[in-house]
Every structure is written in structure tokens, then in C-alpha cells.
Amino acid sequence: MTTAESGTAAVREERGDGASLQGKAAIVTGAAGGLGRATALALAKAGARVVVADLDTRGGREVADLIGGHFRACDVSDLDANRALVEFTQETYGGVDIAVLNAGVATGCGVGEDFAPARYRRAMGANLDGVVFGTHAVLPALRARGGGAIVATASLAGLAAVPLDPLYAANKHAVVGLTRSLGPALAPENVRFNAICPGFAESRIIDHLRGMLSEQGLPVIPAEAVADTVLRILTGDGTGECWFIQAGREAEPFRFRRVPGPGRPVGV
Template sequence: MTFDDRVALVTGAGSGIGRAMALAFAKAGARVVVCDLDAGGAGRTAADLGDAALAVTADIGEESSVAALVEAAIGAYGRIDVLCNNAGIMDTMALPADIPLAQWERVLRVNLTGTFLVTHAVLPHMLSQGGGAIVNTASEAGIRGGVAGAAYTASKHGVVGLTKSVAWAYAKDGIRCNAILPGPTMTNIANGATFDPAGAARLGPVLALGERLAQPEQMADAALYLASEAASFVNGAIIPVDGGWSAA
């Protein structure tokens, strides 16, 4: 699974799963566009990768910011062969009757609309170069109803649907699109979050089933495979990476 002479764009690459993805692609030979809303995080990841990386600060929920991100990537490297739509945020685990509209709109804007905006901006370049691979970070919440709040669950179900739509639409153009569904993973996505008491109590028994925590590198390995030629006939796949949690 080598990526020599290829370019990977990874969103949310300043920490956690995204950082592990950026490191994995660089180790496999790719040049990496390290994107994050946190300029410091993006810079630190890019610095660790050395000359094979470009740090770009972008808000994936804003179309103009995404346009600037893709323009920077193309300006630096001339192509984008791999897109890892990894950036995302948690909700407060609020149940449908309790979630504030502002929280709903923010989570959907980042997790779903953001994934769409970056995909929408990268696709023309992949089409013009004759192919590419997209790996979306969805979630166990993308196939289940009881592991997150209403907003996060809806957003990740949307990412699953978007993944399948892109895979179907561009299969004949050499573009593959797949998604990983991480189970509980050691990241900072929930750092500082205040969870809704009723939602947390309701979801607690299901969350307890996923008591084993994965390392970000285990998610990165799955993304590396899906983007590689080893997965050249894998398209539209929705793959749990959860240690068997989804099998329960």
C-alpha cells in the first residue's frame, strides 16, 4: 500500500484520527495536505511530517474556506489523489425533543455539509485527472440510533448516504468512495463537552457495550487500505472499525 507521487488531503488532521491518517499516508510515501480549523494543530502535524506536508487552516462548513483549501492544495501539489473527510464535532447527546436548534444546525453544518463541501470541491480535480479515492469518517452512529445524540446521529447517517451516492455516481470515472465507522477511539473530540443528562442516561447502556477503546492509528490503517490499490474494487463500502461493537 504505497502512495508514492500521490497527494492526500486530510481534514481534521490537527489531532486524533486525522493526525494519525496524515502520518500514515506520509509514511506510505504521499504528500499530505494537513487541514484543520486549529492552525496550531495543523502546523504541528505538518511539522512532524516535514517537507512532504502542507498545513492549511480551514473551516469545512464554509464554502469560501473550502475553496481556498482546495486551491492551496492544487497550487502546492497540482493534484489530489486521496481525500479523507475526517473533520467532525460531537453533540451533547441530547435527545430529539431536547436539542437546541443552534446545536442541530452546527453539528449538521460541520459533519455533513462540511463533508459535502470538501467532496464537491475536490471531485472536479479527481475527474480531470482520471480518478481518486475518498474515505469518509462516519461513525457507529451512522448505522445505529442509540450511541449519540440526535444531531450527531443524523449527521453521520447522512455521511453514510453521501458516501454511497458518490460511490454510485462516479464508479465509472475511477473514483471510489468508502466510509469507516469508528467505534470508541482515543481522541479529543469530546474534550470539554457538557453532555445532556437525560440523553447520557438513556444512551449509557448502549455506549457501555463499546468499552474497548481503539487507538487512532487503527482507524488510520483502515483508511489507508481503503484509499490504496489493494482496495481497488471496494467502492461504496461502509466498514465498522469497532472491535466487534456493531456485531453485538
């Protein structure tokens, strides 16, 4: 065993993910940079075979070459493109075990005078349609394997009000609601569906916020910390969970309050 292989084995033993991810076929969307890149690298290090998907052909190919994986250009807002991505993975690796639906973009507009329908549709297409279309496309492949796991990238913006970017909060809240609903719905088919909800994490989405974050002394979460949480989810047994990720805190599933049930009729 080489020094590099020994180091990788040590990491797998520490996390306990060697047996569960070794040889698994995984798709990671939005994998040319940021959180997707870090996740693709972490999956490959844990022994998974990864298809790197992104619209950034150059960046995507660089990541694929780095991990010995394969690249596939994919616009996640296009249902047929998602289907083609899954078919490519099946042809390349014989099936699909894992889908990390990570692709996303910043909104770039609000609902007032700055509302821009094209930007709105672009954000909803990547951040919400990309998860819905990706899930729809990959489910038959996971069922063919007897089960599998899907992890969607949401955000802390999906767990709290975001007055400065309500449209981003809207599509991320939608991903959270989808996760909580699909988790138990897909469990009988041995398909686990979970989401990550990172705060300000290292990615292109926060580029326009870096000055503000620096001024306010807010730390940026390393992409590797987010990727590590994805692997914790994939090697766990939970479903329908939305894991918050914050700087200086241990990532864990967010505990939602139960919705109040119906009250007693007046006078009863």
C-alpha cells in the same frame, strides 16, 4: 538506505501500499488531532504528500511540520473554504489524488428541551456539510487527475440507532447514505467514495464519554487502527463501502440488507 527508511519500506511492503500511495497528493481535514492526525501520519509514512487542514492552527501546523507536509486553516462547514483548500493543494502539489474528509464535532444537544439551534447547526455543518462541501470542491481536481479516492468519516452511529444522541446519529446516517449512493455514481469517472464507521475511537469527540467507557469496561479504539483502515480502503478497489471499525475485530465493509421490493398486488 537509513534505518528509518528501511523500516518505512518494510511497512509499505507488508501492506502493499507503497506503489499506490507513493507521491500521491492528499488532503486530510480535521487533521490536528485524533483520527485525522493519525491518518495524516500514516499517509505520509506511506509516501503521500499531505495537506493538513483544521481550524486548530497550532495543532495543525505541528502535524504538518512532523510529516513534512503543509497546513491550511479550513472551516469545512464553509463551501468557499473547501474550495480554497483544494486550490491550495493544487498549487502546492500540482493536483489532488486523495481527500480524507474527517473533520467532525460532537453534537452537544438533543431535540427536546436541551435543543440548541446553534449547536445543531455546528454539528451538521462539520459532520455532514463538511463531507458534502468537501466532495463538491474536490471532485473537479480528482477528475483532472483522471480519478482518485475520497474517504469520509462516518461512525457506528451511522449504522445503528443512538437514542442518547439522535442528532449525531442523524448526520452520520446521512454520510453513510451519501457514501452508498455516490460510490456507484462516481465509479464511471474512476473516483472511489468510501466511508469509515468507527466505534469509540481515540479523539476529542469521546472526551465527555471517557468516564462512562471506563466504568463499563469498553475499550477505546486506537486512532492508528482507524488510520490503518483508511489506508486499506485507499489501496483497495472498493467503492460505496462503509467499513465498520470495532475494538478486537477485523475492520471490513458493513453488509447491508437489501430493501424489500414491491409485493404483488392484493388478489394477484
